[in-house]
Amino acid sequence: MGECEESELTRLLREQAGGFASCRAGAGGWEPPDTPGLLSRFREAAGLGWAGLLTSEGYGGEGAGWPEAVAVVEELAAGEPRLALMMASHLTCCRGAEMWGREDALREVLPPLARGERLGALGLTEPEAGTDFDRPRAALMVRGEAEVAVSGNKCFVTNAAAETPFSLLTFARSKSGLAALLIPSEAPGLHLAHLYRFSGWEGLPNHAVVLQDCRVPAGGVLRDGLGREDLLGMLDGAWLLAAALAAGMGRACLEEAAAYARRREQGGARLAGHQSAAFRLADTATGLELLRTSLLPAARRLRDGEDVHAEICMLKLHSAGWLEEAASCAVEMCGSFGYTLDSRISSLWRDSKGLRLLWGTRELARLELARSLGLPK
Ligand SMILES: Cc1cc2nc3c(=O)[nH]c(=O)nc-3n(C[C@H](O)[C@H](O)[C@H](O)COP(=O)(O)OP(=O)(O)OC[C@H]3O[C@@H](n4cnc5c(N)ncnc54)[C@H](O)[C@@H]3O)c2cc1C
Incomplete structure (x- = not known):
């Protein structure tokens, strides 16, 4: 299997999660979901086994690994970023508990989490x-x-x-x-x-x-x-999922902007036919592809217990920075409509700023990266 080739299980989960999330990508005016709606969606997602993805079978989970979790979170993020963030937080909690808990205690606390009965x-x-x-x-x-x-x-x-x-x-x-x-x-x-x-x-x-x-x-x-190193070990997984969120949300930005550019006519041609607009979309697509092709190898190495901290710091640094740029560019592509609260693209843009802060700012990632390059604090 090539470095960027997904296993059959990962591919199936990606397909399933893509279908599940895309049905919520609303047509017409964008409405923010409410908390009860999100909780109900989380329960539906848990019903498909995703809440237990990173929990061992002995504790009632699916016993899958980081590549599968990345695929599910990325696909959810492309349609329903809030649900994806809830799932990523949930998975991080479950994984952390299993990393550190005693077997007898985990037998009690993990099954309800793996079933999604508890967040x-x-x-x-x-x-x-x-x-x-x-x-x-x-x-x-x-x-x-x-x-x-x-x-x-x-x-x-x-x-x-x-x-x-x-x-x-x-x-x-x-x-x-x-x-x-x-x-x-x-x-x-x-x-x-x-x-x-x-x-x-x-x-x-x-x-x-x-x-x-x-x-x-x-x-x-x-x-x-x-100690600090142990917490950073947990953050490796969290940051990997944050990068998967960025990939999914970035894809949604690209799709929204490209669809608008194909239908909007200005200057006697479709926007997509103007080279400057096409170049912007091409740049976003390039960033997305580079991000996506880095995710799977990092997820595999994390699953296999390799030291992947520096790569994951880079993913955290790059993904959140790239996403904000991609979202901002997509807002502008959609003109003032893109800047209204009715547009999904403006929601993705506002969300992208939060992703830069989630579970540590990009400066923390930079500090860690500098440290792993042997630079003094
Ligand atoms: C949508 C969202 C969801 C979140 N979910 C969670 C969650 O589930 N659990 C949770 O625990 N937290 C969560 N957070 C909080 C987030 O993890 C923190 O806000 C983040 O870690 C930054 O901490 P802070 O806000 O205290 O900023 P600070 O640490 O005070 O940083 C302020 C500024 O100073 C800079 N800075 C700080 N230290 C240094 C330094 N040594 N060198 C250079 N610059 C520095 C930072 O980069 C930043 O720009 C969430 C945040 C958001 C936006």
Whole structure:
């Protein structure tokens, strides 16, 4: 099999996810989805097994790997970016839990996540620790043998929804370094606070989460004594999925802009017939192809346990930068219509800015890349 040739399973999943998402790519005026609608779509997607893609079969999942997850997230993103981001957050949470949890605890907590009965969320960012994600203020308190509690504030948590139970994969300072925790939304002391309204990503469930002397259930301390490198290992997967999101959203931008350029006449010809417009579309298509052909090899190497951190930093850096440019270019191609809230392209453009920030800014990716090139901090 060639480096860029997908396995039969990946191809089938891509086809299935493409069909599933494309039916929602609305005709006419673009309407932002609402949160209940998104949650219902997530449940439908979970019904097809995608919520359990990265969870081992022994824990009720599909036991698939990163190439399959990338294909599904990319296809969902081309039609329904919010659903794709919810799925990417969920998969990141499930994968992180399985990386660090004890077998007996995972047997209990993972099956409902793999079935999509609970949403998985990643609580990395804090009000005072964004790019400094490895220096959380949240602290773990151990009281005797049986009781563990955590206090701290997490913010911008995708999938922290008021409407449905979720499990929060989060991190706190401990005596041994960093502790990875999996806390159910029902835990005493876990409260949803501010609901964020982003400039894009309308409808996405995203709240601040307050942990106030929050009781961590038995098995909820997945691993104590983690360091920055461990968290970066988890972020490799998250950033790979973020790059898959960019590829899907970029494809949608290209399709929207090309369709408009084919039907719009100005200067006595279709826009697509003007060389300057055609060149713009050709540039976007080139960036997209280069991104897509880098995704599969990186996903395979991550699945195979190879050190792919530098490549994934590059993917994070390149994909989010390229997408914003592609979306901005597509908005302009569609003229003022592209700039209205009724156009899907303006939604993709606003969403593209958020993708630059998701799970770490591009500066974090640059810092990491510089480090892996051996440059001093
Ligand atoms: C749509 C969306 C969904 C999100 N979902 C989640 C989620 O599910 N879970 C979660 O935990 N978070 C989530 N986030 C939050 C996101 O991960 C953080 O906003 C991001 O990591 C940046 O942190 P910050 O906002 O605190 O910015 P800061 O870290 O304060 O950065 C501010 C600016 O300073 C720059 N900067 C910071 N440090 C350095 C440095 N050392 N050198 C140079 N420049 C630097 C940054 O690049 C940035 O431009 C989400 C964000 C968005 C937009």
